[in-house]
Amino acid sequence: MAGSADTAPIVHIAAVDKVFAGREGGRTTALSAIDLDVRPGEFVSLIGPSGCGKSTLLRVIGDLVQPTRGSVSVNGKTAEQARKDRDYGMVFQAPVLFDWRSVEDNVKLPLEILGKDRAWRAQRAKAMLELVELGDFTKHMPYQLSGGMQQRVAIARALSFEPRILLMDEPFGALDEMTRERMNDEVLRIWEQTGTTVVFVTHSIPEAVYLSSRVVVMSARPGRITRIVDIDLSRPRSEESRETPRYFELITGVREALRAGGGDVDDAGTPSAARTMAEGAVG
Amino acid sequence: MSAAAGVAGRPAAGPSGPSAAVKAGRAVRGYAPAVLVAVGGLLVWELAIRLANLNAFILPAPSAIIAALIENWNGERFPLWQSAQNTIIEAVGGFLIGTTAGVVVAFAAARWGGMRALLLPLAIAANAIPIIAFAPLFNTWFGLLNPLSKMMMAAVLSFFPVMANVTRGLSGVDPGQLELMRSYAATQSTVLRKVRIPNALPYFFTALKLASTLSLIGAIVAEYFGGQGSVLGRMIVQSASALKFDITWAAVSLAAIAGIVFYLVIAAIERIAIPWHASSRSED
Numbered sequence: 001m002a003g004s005a006d007t008a009p010i011v012h013i014a015a016v017d018k019v020f021a022g023r024e025g026g027r028t029t030a031l032s033a034i035d036l037d038v039r040p041g042e043f044v045s046l047i048g049p050s051g052c053g054k055s056t057l058l059r060v061i062g063d064l065v066q067p068t069r070g071s072v073s074v075n076g077k078t079a080e081q082a083r084k085d086r087d088y089g090m091v092f093q094a095p096v097l098f099d100w101r102s103v104e105d106n107v108k109l110p111l112e113i114l115g116k117d118r119a120w121r122a123q124r125a126k127a128m129l130e131l132v133e134l135g136d137f138t139k140h141m142p143y144q145l146s147g148g149m150q151q152r153v154a155i156a157r158a159l160s161f162e163p164r165i166l167l168m169d170e171p172f173g174a175l176d177e178m179t180r181e182r183m184n185d186e187v188l189r190i191w192e193q194t195g196t197t198v199v200f201v202t203h204s205i206p207e208a209v210y211l212s213s214r215v216v217v218m219s220a221r222p223g224r225i226t227r228i229v230d231i232d233l234s235r236p237r238s239e240e241s242r243e244t245p246r247y248f249e250l251i252t253g254v255r256e257a258l259r260a261g262g263g264d265v266d267d268a269g270t271p272s273a274a275r276t277m278a279e280g281a282v283g
Numbered sequence: 284m285s286a287a288a289g290v291a292g293r294p295a296a297g298p299s300g301p302s303a304a305v306k307a308g309r310a311v312r313g314y315a316p317a318v319l320v321a322v323g324g325l326l327v328w329e330l331a332i333r334l335a336n337l338n339a340f341i342l343p344a345p346s347a348i349i350a351a352l353i354e355n356w357n358g359e360r361f362p363l364w365q366s367a368q369n370t371i372i373e374a375v376g377g378f379l380i381g382t383t384a385g386v387v388v389a390f391a392a393a394r395w396g397g398m399r400a401l402l403l404p405l406a407i408a409a410n411a412i413p414i415i416a417f418a419p420l421f422n423t424w425f426g427l428l429n430p431l432s433k434m435m436m437a438a439v440l441s442f443f444p445v446m447a448n449v450t451r452g453l454s455g456v457d458p459g460q461l462e463l464m465r466s467y468a469a470t471q472s473t474v475l476r477k478v479r480i481p482n483a484l485p486y487f488f489t490a491l492k493l494a495s496t497l498s499l500i501g502a503i504v505a506e507y508f509g510g511q512g513s514v515l516g517r518m519i520v521q522s523a524s525a526l527k528f529d530i531t532w533a534a535v536s537l538a539a540i541a542g543i544v545f546y547l548v549i550a551a552i553e554r555i556a557i558p559w560h561a562s563s564r565s566e567d
Contacts, residue, residue, distance in 0.1 A: 064462055083468055090466040096459040100481040100559045109477065113467045141559050167466075 009037035010165065010197050011061055016070030018056055018223075030056045032222035034070070038165075043191055043198045045208035045215045047254065048261070053223025054201045055169050061199060062088045062167045075164065082164075086114060089158030089196075093170040095150035097142040104129065104138040107157045114161055128156035131190060148179040152186070159194060166191075166198045172207070184210055188237060205258070209250045210237060217254060219261030226261035229254050343529040348536060351529035361522060361530050362513050367537045370502055370515040373430050374545070377437020378498035382491065384438070385445025392446075393453035393479065403450070410443045418505045427510050437501035441494035448490035452483025485560045488553040495545040503538055 018031040030053040038044050046054040059065035060072055063079035074082035082088065097106050107125040116124075129135050132152040142150055151171055158166060168187075172180040184207060191198055202208050208215045215229045231250055233241050241247055325345045331337070332344040339347060355361040392399040418436055425432035456478055464474050506516020515538050522530035553562065 062466060064465060083466060086468060088466050090463060092459050092462070094459055096457065096463050098460065098478070098481070100484070100557065110467050113464075113469045113473055113477070143559070143561075 007039050010040040010042075010075055011036070011038035011199070012071075012073045013037070013057075013061070014071050016057075016060060016067045016072060018053065018060060018065065019068045029222035031060070031067070032224045034223075034225060036216060036225065036228075038197060038199060040197055041195055043188075043200065043211055043213045045200045045202055045212040046218060047202055047205065047208045047215055048218030048223070048258065049220050050203070051223070052218040052220040054218050056223065057218075058167050058169050058199060058201050061165075062090060064090075086110075086161055087164040089161070089163035089166045091151070091154050091158045091166070091168040091171045093173045095142070095147070095154040097150055097153055099142055101142075102138065103134060103140050103142065103145070103153050106142065106153055107160050110157060110161045116161075124160050125156075128160045129153075131159070131193070132156045132186065148175050148183060151175065151183065155187070155190070159190065159196070162194075162196075164197060166196050168198065168200045170201050170203065173203070180204075180207065185238070187211065192236060205251050205254050206242070209233070209247060209254060210242060215254050217257040217261060219258075227257040229257060340526070340528060343532055347529045348532040351527075352533035352536065355530055355533065361518055361527075361534075363515075363518060363530075363534060363537060366513045366515045366518045366534065367541060369430070369511065369513055370433075370499075370506065370538070371541050371545075373433040373502040373506075373514070374437050374498040374541070376430070377434040377501060378441050378494055378545075380434060381438035381441025381498065382445050382494055385442045385490070385494075386449055386487075388442075388446045389449035389453060389483075392450045399450065399454070403447075406443060406446060410447070414439050415501065415504050418501075419508045421505060422508050422510065430511065433502045433505040433510060433514070436505035437498035440497040440501040444493040444497070445487070445490040448486040449483050452486030453479045456482050484557050485562060488549065488557065488562070491549045491553075492546055495549050496542055499538065499542045499545065 013034055013036040016031055016034040017029065020028045020030055022028055034057060036044075036057075046057060048054050056065055060067050061074070061079060063072075063083040072079040074087060077085070098109065101109065104125045107128055108121045111121040111124060126135070126138070129138055132155055134149060134152055134156065137145065137149065142153070145153065151174075155171070158168075171187075172183050175183060187198075187200075188211060198211075200208075200211060209231055210233075212231050215231060216225055217227045217229060218224065219226045229250065233244070233246055233250065328342075329344050329346060332342060343351070352363060355363045357364060388402065392402050415436070417439075421436050422432045425435050453475075460478050460482075461474070464478060469477070502514075503516040503519070506514045507520055510517070515534050518534040519531050519538075522528070522534065553560075
């Protein structure tokens with residue numbers, strides 16, 4: 001489960017700033033003085049209002065965006081080296097599937113790029129698609145799948161080459177609430193089975209609390225970390241976890257941290273709304 | 284894979300689609316209205332001319348056109364079949380030259396951003412010129428009697444849509460796909476092979492369909508300005524000046540049929556090559 005406090009961090013972010021140059025010479029500080037350690041096997045969520053830089057921070061970790069100042073090290077390497085070593089599995093809000101490839105071939109794509117042999121690719125694709133419960137859809141084309149199924153293919157693809165770290169950028173943001181809760185359970189199951197480290201961007205408080213070992217609360221303009229909330233709900237988490245008093249306390253805690261940071265809070269984040277949602281899913 | 288196209292939006296169904304018989308039935312039903320309208324139109328045409336006793340000078344009846352076609356199929360003065368063959372060779376030759384050049388330039392433009400910045404405005408400007416106006420010049424440059432002068436007209440007309448569309452297809456890739464490839468630390472050549480080229484294929488086929496029509500137009504218009512005798516363009520000009528309009532119509536019909544067949548061949552290749560694309564999926 002979540003690594004103990006004395007384990008060396010797998011991701012170490014120190015004093016990171018990111019400033020984007022605007023069109024008319026203006027400058028936007030997307031990230032300011034970010035310090036964050038992620039321990040191996042941990043599930044860390046980044047939450048905050050739009051424009052708080054949570055996606056930028058995820059991209060800084062994944063070496064898709066270069067920090068203006070500060071340092072990022074992953075497994076003791078630079079983020080760039082980690083990317084070149086294929087330490088990252090990425091899942092975006094859009095599934096980003098390749099229309100011309102079948103479900104199975106989409107999952108095989110990173111393995112082809114890594115130069116894995118044919119038999120291994122087939123074996124991994126089959127195993128990963130079974131893991132996300134799409135074993136019967138290997139030959140389908142992406143357009144034949146629903147949005148939730150497409151996102152599961154994206155997750156299978158991200159896991160196919162056994163990356164050390166899974167970076168997920170609002171992966172379920174486009175899904176309806178019911179599908180989203182099912183996907184949350186699926187991600188937790190996969191995380192528990194694979195033991196991979198997950199950094200997860202979301203703007204849903206219940207989602208962040210339900211999934212995470214720790215929730216990193218961010219605020220906007222400039223994007224900074226205002227609080228880190230430890231989520232001490234017992235594992236494995238399930239439908240019952242969503243009904244415990246502690247779950248609601250934690251949701252309230254994260255919400256208050258967001259308010260204190262000046263963020264707008266998603267209404268679905270209120271305990272009563274979350275409770276209604278949970279009851280709806282059961283009934 | 285086209286079998287799977289039948290189950291669009293129904294993920295629960297397996298990848299095997301409806302049976303061949305069902306699909307054939309659907310195809311017949313799909314085309315039936317168009318065929319009926321076409322046949323009906325020809326009948327109305329035929330009847331209108333017979334009833335109104337119109338002069339063949341204005342509009343020959345379909346039956347007269349078909350008769351002229353059969354009569355002059357291997358005719359001495361108007362060898363229509365031989366002419367159609369020669370024109371098709373010019374058009375297809377030009378199509379191949381223009382398409383190849385368009386693809387090569389598009390790859391160069393996609394590879395080197397500077398070249399794209401230089402070429403695209405030029406290409407757009409050049410495309411705005413009515414290139415067909417150059418036909419007499421082409422005859423001078425490449426030889427009036429040399430079929431190459433007609434091929435080059437067809438080639439230039441084919442070049443622009445292919446170049447512009449393939450460039451767009453190669454460079455207009457979903458940024459998310461590029462980000463994903465970057466996270467895999469994929470090389471530029473891998474991105475080209477696995478993302479840019481497949482992404483460009485639908486654009487390429489759209490351009491090929493345009494080019495098929497344009498190349499035939501280019502060849503025939505270039506023929507109007509002179510050259511070897513047995514070509515559809517010459518048949519049309521000469522029969523019209525001899526007031527043999529039934530033969531003119533027969534030659535025009537052959538050109539139309541050639542254009543349609545050319546287009547359908549490309550559409551068929553498209554369906555086989557990119558069954559995953561929306562343009563290839565059967566409507567359901």
